[in-house]
Amino acid sequence: MKVKVLYFASIREKLGRDAEELDLPADVATIAALRSHLRTRGGAWADALAEGRLLRAAVNQDMAQPAAAIKAGDEVAFFPPVTGG
Amino acid sequence: MKISVQPEDFDVGLEIKNISRNNSIGAVASFVGLVRDVAMTLEHYPGMTERAIAKIVDEAKSRWQVIDCAVIHRYGALQPNDQIVMVAVASGHRGDAFAACEFIMDFLKTQAPFWKKEQTAEGASWVEAKAADDKAAERWK
Numbered sequence: 001m002k003v004k005v006l007y008f009a010s011i012r013e014k015l016g017r018d019a020e021e022l023d024l025p026a027d028v029a030t031i032a033a034l035r036s037h038l039r040t041r042g043g044a045w046a047d048a049l050a051e052g053r054l055l056r057a058a059v060n061q062d063m064a065q066p067a068a069a070i071k072a073g074d075e076v077a078f079f080p081p082v083t084g085g
Numbered sequence: 086m087k088i089s090v091q092p093e094d095f096d097v098g099l100e101i102k103n104i105s106r107n108n109s110i111g112a113v114a115s116f117v118g119l120v121r122d123v124a125m126t127l128e129h130y131p132g133m134t135e136r137a138i139a140k141i142v143d144e145a146k147s148r149w150q151v152i153d154c155a156v157i158h159r160y161g162a163l164q165p166n167d168q169i170v171m172v173a174v175a176s177g178h179r180g181d182a183f184a185a186c187e188f189i190m191d192f193l194k195t196q197a198p199f200w201k202k203e204q205t206a207e208g209a210s211w212v213e214a215k216a217a218d219d220k221a222a223e224r225w226k
Contacts (some may be wrong), residue, residue, distance in 0.1 A: 008213045009128050009200035054214075061133035063196065077130060077198075081214030083171055084127070084158060084199025085118055085190060 001026065008079035011055070012049035012071045024070075031057045031067035034076060049078070053079070056081055086154055088142065090134045092161040095118040097171055104153035104175045114182035116190050120163045123203050125212075127160040127169070130198035132157070141192040145174070145219035148188070149181040156189060158199065188225055 001024045012018050028037045035057075039049045049055065057064050058077040070076055087103070089095075101113055138156050145151055153175040163169060172189045176182040201212040 006130070008130055008198065009202070016145075058130070058133055058198070061130070061136050063137070074111070079130070079198060080200065080211065081194065082198050083201045083212045083214050084129070084197050085194040 001028075001070075002073045003034075003072065004069060005038075006075065006077040008077065010080050011048050011058065011078050013042050016044070027068055031059065031064055031068050031070065031076065034070060035066070035078070054081055055079070086142065087156070087159045088135055090129060090131075090138075091157065091159060094127050094159070094168060095157045095171060095172070097111075097168075100155045100157065100171065101173050104155050104173055107152055107175070109177055110152050110175045110211060111177050111181040112179040113173060113175045114179065114186040115171065116186055117168055118170040118190075120167045120169055122165055124162070124164050124207055125203045126162050126209075127185070128200045128202070129158075129160045129191075132204050133198050137197045138193065141189055144192070145185040145188050149185040150172050150176045150178075152176055152183050154185070154189070158193070158197065160199065191221045191225065194218045205218070 003022055003024060005022055006019045007015050007017055028034050035049050039046050056079055059068050060075050097117055101115060105113055142154060151174055155173045158170045172186050174182045174186040195218050202209050203212055
């Protein structure tokens with residue numbers, strides 16, 4: 001299942017990456033599953049996406065909860081809590 | 086209805102004039118946010134930002150009479166005292182204009198994907214989100 005994943009702000013800096021195309025295994029079908037899948041890369045990934053860290057996510061440019069489903073072709077984003085305004 | 090995410094500065098007077106061209110408008114409430122104390126760089130999520138603001142404006146329109154409105158948020162490098170954000174709401178009466186303006190601003194702080202990085206003497210650092218901002222948005226539920 002191919003998806004596009006984007007990273008913003010402090011997460012982007014920690015990972016040294018702002019976007020990538022991923023071909024996910026079938027069992028990685030939610031935001032939470034994707035987050036833990038990416039953590040298995042270790043190093044900065046294990047740290048930036050660590051469970052205790054406060055992160056927000058979006059699916060197709062809408063804020064999404066950890067249990068939100070991901071399907072082929074989706075644009076998924078991970079970022080810290082927002083600080084605009 | 087104007088929603089703009091832009092690096093350029095904006096003219097609040099002009100924006101207010103542009104949303105006030107309707108005889109049924111009796112009140113325009115506006116808010117302007119400025120950079121306080123230190124220079125910063127604002128990053129955002131192009132596409133989602135505009136979409137998130139449009140959703141907040143739609144929610145405001147479902148709760149109050151909003152005849153017209155303008156929401157402008159800047160990104161990029163900003164200096165102390167620069168304007169960052171403006172929200173202006175035109176309505177028949179002031180109650181709706183005030184409430185909708187505050188509502189849009191409160192939700193913009195917690196839902197629109199912007200991130201501030203401050204340039205301090207010790208170097209650049211990302212601003213942490215405030216619990217007070219979540220509380221401000223929650224009181225509208």
